[in-house]
Amino acid sequence: MIPITHPLLLQFAYQHYEAVEDQLKSDGSYKTVSKWFEKNGLGMSLKEAIMASVPLMEKMIEAYDGTTATTHLKDMYKERFSLSGRSLGNKKYTAARLVENLGIKVCPYCNRNYINNVPTQKKVKRTSELDHFFSKDKYPFLAMSFFNLVPVCPSCNLLKHKFDVSASPYDFRIPWDDAVRFNYGITDADFLKMSGKSM
Template sequence: MIQIINRNLQPLIENHWNHIENHFKNHTNSIRFEDINRLCMKIEPGFSFEMLIKANYQKLRYIKEKIYPRIKKIPNYNKCSEKIKAVYNDKFSKSNSHIGEYNYNAIEFVDNLDISVCPYCNRNYIDTREYNNVKKSGCQIDHFYDKYSYPLLALSFYNLVPVCPSCNHTKATKEFFVSPFDETKKTDDIITFDWEPIDSDYLQSKDDVKLIYKCDMEMKHQFEELKLEKPYKMHNDIIYEIIKKTQLYNNIRLLELKEDFPGIPFNQEETIKILFGVYLDSVDYLKRPLSKLTYDIVKKEVFNK
């Protein structure tokens, strides 16, 4: 799991809510905005439909674990929750439809987040493509808390995780414990990648190095549920290439490059980024596949030496 870090997240949440509010106030009839808002006000003192949509991951987890059974007993729960789920299914999730007055749907939601790679596996690109002036999504939206068990959360911003189709189908309705929107779980703290040689002469082939990973129990559960261990172990070629590059581009060679190209500004971070195809800031992990794996190996082979 790679944490979704967007420094402009709050305006995106406000935009998301504005479209939902507009839709339920002006484009629904069987269930009105006021009906859902009254239901939400019974969840907790001072709560509202707006707070349900904007609730951060910790609040959603609290709702799901502590009070959702009680919410289901509130009059009109079934009609309100099914309407929210229907708006997601019939309007928000479709590329040729939208909610509110403007063309806001799941595609715009993902575009606004400005991430390029699946936060669950960090292997597959998630992108948007345009055919005949119509945008088509290359990703799917996973409901961290599935919309069948928790339909009231079907449009909550922090419950919508853009992922690749492989991860979405594999996760299905399984319960995970580490959300990419969980601000208390930093990517560098919950999973790290490393390697070890299979034999002493490990620089002859990619098959001479072995990928290993370490993570906490919650992350280990998700890694196993997503069946990622085998796919990740296919990428020992990346580890092998990094090890070879550290030998080819040692400090002496880097100094020679700097002297050979005096017109090009050299700094350590930019040089390492170009040579190894790695991002050094966790905010950029979702810009390129396998960025966390690459970073951890480069950190060990370059920075720690």
Template sequence: MIRIYNKELDKLAEIHYKAIKDQLYKDFKQIKGTKKISTDEIEIKFNEKLKKNGINNTLREIITSKFDQLTKIAKRNIKYKKDTTFQKMYNKFSNGKDAHIGLRKPRGEPRLTYNANTMVESLGFKVCPLCNRNYINNTKRIYKTGKNGVEYTIKRTCQLDHYYSQSEYPLLAMSFYNLIPVCSSCNHAKSDKSLSISPYSIAKVDHLITFDFNIDDVKAISDKNHVKVSIKVDSSNKKVIKDHLDIIGIEELYKNHNDIVFEILQKYRHYNHIKRKELIVSFPGLYENEQEIKNVLFGEYKDIDNFHRKSLSKLTRDIIKRIDNYPSDLI
């Protein structure tokens, strides 16, 4: 698991909240007709309804509370299943190419659309945070070709997982920090099961699992079948991460990536410490130092807040770190 990190998360949660607030206004207008009322008045009415049903949290708190606070809200309201407002809104938000909610536009300005596609895109996450294996970024597809030219539609290659399931926690069906962009494989594996931690957790989760490798034969230098990916679990947090390992099946999934570790070992073998020094001397100005050569070979994985940009980046960083910490003549 990797942390969902974006400096603009609070701002994005606020945009999400405004869209929901506007959608509540639209829904009310459809029921009540032309009665004059503002979005702020709608919010007041909604908060009054929540309080009447024994919920001491406001609309804003339910939609924008960060994960740690959201957990407290979930525990307090686990039995509240009467209102399906947010479940119905989620369908408008996520189902189909025309799905969207809220964001009324001022007269004369371009139409604004807010839906699951735009939310995922704004997060800037390219790789599934639960497995760090599969890409989840949006893609453009041709929708139709007509007299106005080619029109495109956005295809969301990821799915949104509810950390707190809609069936058990309908009140949180549209909560920003409850919606986790994941790959279809992880979403299917998790289903309605519970995980102990979320990619939205405030604390960094990178240290909970560390990838390593084992070599069972000297032939590992030339045969990938003798290199095996292994996983080390932080002993003090074993209970916290255990369900993630069991439900998502990380250990089994990463057995398929022995070839990635083998490739890293091969690069180290061909561009070992001596070779890197030779490159710096032989091509002055091309590389400033050995680290720059490593960045060219493996990409830049030092910053864990960039793990979301490339598939298997956590695995790659851990293996490189392992090799660097236990150097040999091979590297």
């Protein structure tokens, strides 16, 4: 796994929040969703929920456990944000823009498959899918939280439906430089011999 880092990450999260807020206002559900977050669990604002870090989302999961969750954000994801070409509110903010902002070119889970955006005549299509690190079905209130949306390749997203990933690439608590190291080196030159004879 590779971490998702960018010097403007918090700015991107705020841009994401503004688009979610704009869409909720145009749908007429902003007050309902805001009040749900304020009156339940941690008593937080919608902005705090949408921009929540991985550790804060873990606390939210515990605090909102047993609460009848709002599904507005999950519906927004399914009906708008997950679809190519559909944007949020008046800001023309799309999932392709999220991926483009992050500058991710390779799946952070497998570090093998490319996840580029592909421009077409009318819109930008993405080759990535957005994985919900914390399941949108179990935790619909986190469905549009910025740090819960991980751009991944379709293969990894399919596999993750069956298996849990133990760390989020957004988790700042993980010392990524020490977590995984790859190394290669030649230990001998036996590959230069054919049938016991030197080349």
